Every structure is written in C-alpha cells, then in structure tokens.
Amino acid sequence: MKEIKVAVVEDDIEIANILKLALSREGYRVRIFDTSEKLLNDIIEYRQKYDVVILDIMLPGMEGRDACKFLRERGIGVPILILTALSEEEDKIKGFDSGADDYITKPFSVRELIARVKALLRRGGRTEEQIISPAGDGVKFFDDSRTVEINGNRVYLTKTEFAILKILVENAGRAVRKDELVLKLGGRGSVRAIDVHVKNLREKLGNEGNKIKTVWGIGYRFEQEDSGKDK
Incomplete structure (x- = not known):
C-alpha cells in the first residue's frame, strides 16, 4: 500500500502537533513546517513530493496564499487545503484564486479536517483526463x-x-x-x-x-x- 505523505505548514506549535497526531492516527506520514519558505525549499530544491499540503495563511515571512500561488505557477498540482482564521467570503475567494483546493477556518473540527483531506486524496488519485469541447474547439x-x-x-x-x-x-x-x-x-x-x-x-x-x-x-x-x- 502506498504511503501517504502530508505536509503541514503551521507556525502555531500546538495546532501543528494536534494535526500531526490526528493525521498520523490515520496512517499518514506527516511533516511539519513553520514557514512557507521551508516547505517550498523542500519541494522545489529537494524535490520532495506530498499527497496533500495543509497550509496556514498567516505565517511569518511568505504568507500561505503566496506560497500556494508560487507552487501553482511552477506547475505543481499537489492538493492544497488552506487553514486560516480568515472567514469572510472575500478571503475565501482570494484563497481559491491563489490555487487552493479547499478552505477550512479556525477553530476547526479535526474530524472535518480529516474528512476534507480524504476527499482531496480521492480527487488527487484520478488519472489525467482530457475532454474535447463539444463545440469542436479543441x-x-x-x-x-x-x-x-x-x-x-x-x-x-x-x-x-x-x-x-x-x-x-x-x-x-x-x-x-x-x-x-x-x-x-x-x-x-x-x-x-x-x-x-x-x-x-x-x-x-x-x-x-x-x-x-x-x-x-x-x-x-x-x-x-x-x-x-x-x-
């Protein structure tokens, strides 16, 4: 069975530990980062691959949405779940526009977060699909x-x-x-x-x-x- 790797980018050590414990209990291999830069270095420089990234927005240095956009601009399609205290619709739109796949606000239910991670894993497991426009537009x-x-x-x-x-x-x-x-x-x-x-x-x-x-x-x-x- 394939090992599932999850990256968590969260500078609040208490929240990071809660997430690591909950995800580890699901059988996932979890790595914690406290800044976006460390995650990007791990993925870009060391070519580490993750099945899901849980990314906080409010981080020291580069904020989560900018890190998400950085990955997308380089063609990295790993499913990304934004984790944040910002709950206004405009904030959510900005999160999705940066390339996030899902969005959950603090305080959050660990059970809901696990369910969303599983949904992203199911979605990420599909084979690449090509659909030709019915209008014949290629x-x-x-x-x-x-x-x-x-x-x-x-x-x-x-x-x-x-x-x-x-x-x-x-x-x-x-x-x-x-x-x-x-x-x-x-x-x-x-x-x-x-x-x-x-x-x-x-x-x-x-x-x-x-x-x-x-x-x-x-x-x-x-x-x-x-x-x-x-x-």
Whole structure:
C-alpha cells in the first residue's frame, strides 16, 4: 500500500502537533513546517513530493496564499487545503484564486479536517483526463494538474475556475445561468463570486477569454467563434 505523505505548514506549535497526531492516527506520514519558505525549499530544491499540503495563511515571512500561488505557477498540482482564521467570503475567494483546493477556518473540527483531506486524496488519485469541447474547439482539460489547453496554449486554473470553464465548454452555445453555476459547483460561493472567477478566467485565457460571453441578466456562454456580440 502506498504511503501517504502530508505536509503541514503551521507556525502555531500546538495546532501543528494536534494535526500531526490526528493525521498520523490515520496512517499518514506527516511533516511539519513553520514557514512557507521551508516547505517550498523542500519541494522545489529537494524535490520532495506530498499527497496533500495543509497550509496556514498567516505565517511569518511568505504568507500561505503566496506560497500556494508560487507552487501553482511552477506547475505543481499537489492538493492544497488552506487553514486560516480568515472567514469572510472575500478571503475565501482570494484563497481559491491563489490555487487552493479547499478552505477550512479556525477553530476547526479535526474530524472535518480529516474528512476534507480524504476527499482531496480521492480527487488527487484520478488519472489525467482530457475532454474535447463539444463545440469542436479543441479545448482540453487536464484534471491532475488542473490546467487547460486551448488552441495550443496551456494555462493553470484554480479549482473553481477549472470547474466553471468545464461547465461552460460542455454547454457551449448555451447561456448558463449564474445560479446554475453555483449549484453545479456544489452550492459553494455566490453569484457575485462567479463574476469574480469569470473575470479571472478571461484574464488568464487572454484572447481566448473573449469566447466567454456575458449574457446580460442571465449568466455566461462559451462560444466557438467570437461573433462580436454580448461582450
């Protein structure tokens, strides 16, 4: 049976020890870091691989979200669970936009955290999947690295951006309501958050982002060709 390795980045030694004990009881091999820099050095310089990273936001030196973004920009797709005392919706959006897969706030239930780690491990165990756009647009989705290739350009997306684009592409030519997107995303977030994610999607995709059309009063539509309407 494959050994599961979990990295915990937490500068509060009491919380770090609680997490190490709970995760170790599940049979995971746990390594604790008290700064983002130590984690990044371990992954980038020493090429250590982890199955899940639990990353606090408020850390000395580089904050957790910046460390998350740093890893994603280098194509490292390890599942990341953000652990933080920040609970406002805007804070959560920033966490997901940095490339986090999940978000749990302090104080937290150890049982819930373990359940979320297990969910990330199940998700991370899938084989890489490619989906071709039904619009024949040559859009390919790579689940393992959470990247998308569109017209030869490969771009890293956050978990929510990836899911939104996949939904729009699978429904190419049809306007997808914002509340429908929220529902298909598991009810997380809000209509306002959808607008923020779509804005970020367009920026990341560059010229290809113009294929995501705003349908006023309804939602968004993915078009194969830029017709110049509904911008």
